[in-house]
Amino acid sequence: MRPTQRLIIEEMGVRPEIDPEQEVERRVRFLADYLTQTRTRGFILGISGGVDSTLAGRLAQLAAERVRKSGGEAVFVAVRLPYRVQFDEADAQAALRFIAPDETITYNVAPAVDGFESEYLEAVGTDLSDFTKGNTKARLRMVAQYAVAGDRGLLVLGTDQAAESTTGFFTKFGDGGADLLPLFTLNKRQCRQLLQHLNAPEQVWAKVPTADLLDLNAGRTDEDELGLRYDDIDDYLEGRQVAEEIAEKIETIWWRTRHKRTTPVSLLDDWWRE
Ligand SMILES: Nc1ncnc2c1ncn2[C@@H]1O[C@H](COP(=O)(O)OP(=O)(O)OC[C@H]2O[C@@H]([n+]3cccc(C(=O)O)c3)[C@H](O)[C@@H]2O)[C@@H](O)[C@H]1O
């Protein structure tokens, strides 16, 4: 195996083979134990209709039910965070039916994003690019979740998993800003495997991943933007051999996005000098 591949796999904690039942149990236990230990009241998570939030949402609901069963207080709040109307709203509704959350809130981020955009033009004198506006949508989704979490004593869940973490394919302090990461160590195909194990509808577990952040290219696939296939990233993370150019591309992206996987860089840090 390539030395950098070994390093990345170790950092991400990916196992080449998993037992879905054990992986579900391990994660539900983590969430339930964390709530009990910290005396917090539950979780909140944005539900997009994609693979990752559907899995994390279902795990959170199972954890909340487990805490209640043992006499504790816990709630899972699912939050729809569309920018106006989402092109794949039907998938988000299918995800919600499967998750069966204790509560669902819908918070349209469009007024906040659009207000931000017009003030940006006023202040900076140029238009906010569609790309940065996309990251602003992700950040304002984070703000909405922390507002509810703050008022209700909840924890914000993040959906970062190994394939996304390796490629830094998330918005720094946007969807990357969260309290707990129940999907950590799973690659993308393992997330799908867990959803299948939990009897999620195919509409959800087989869904093509999209960040869906752009006004000008709704539903652009992650693979198109990354220039990499999840199957290749997943193979790489399972320690398999992938084509040299693909391995090099993954390693370059991993290196370039290292700053996203750390706390803010201070004078005491030197990891970036390597
Ligand atoms: N070397 C360095 N050391 C410390 N900080 C550094 C840095 N280089 C950039 N930065 C900072 O980081 C910022 C760039 O990071 P960021 O703002 O995240 O922006 P960036 O990484 O350029 O874009 C986010 C990417 O994640 C994708 N995404 C976002 C959200 C969800 C999903 C999804 O899969 O659903 C995907 C999105 O499509 C886009 O490709 C810079 O503006 C700068 O402030």
Ligand SMILES: Nc1ncnc2c1ncn2[C@@H]1O[C@H](COP(=O)(O)OP(=O)(O)OP(=O)(O)O)[C@@H](O)[C@H]1O
């Ligand atoms: N429209 C939305 N409504 C609610 N939450 C959202 C929305 N878009 C993004 N999010 C949140 O941001 C997270 C990051 O998006 P990401 O696309 O990586 O995950 P996903 O949509 O759940 O799965 P996939 O990667 O398969 O598309 C989501 O898991 C979800 O918590």
Ligand SMILES: [Mg+2]
């Ligand atoms: Mg998505």
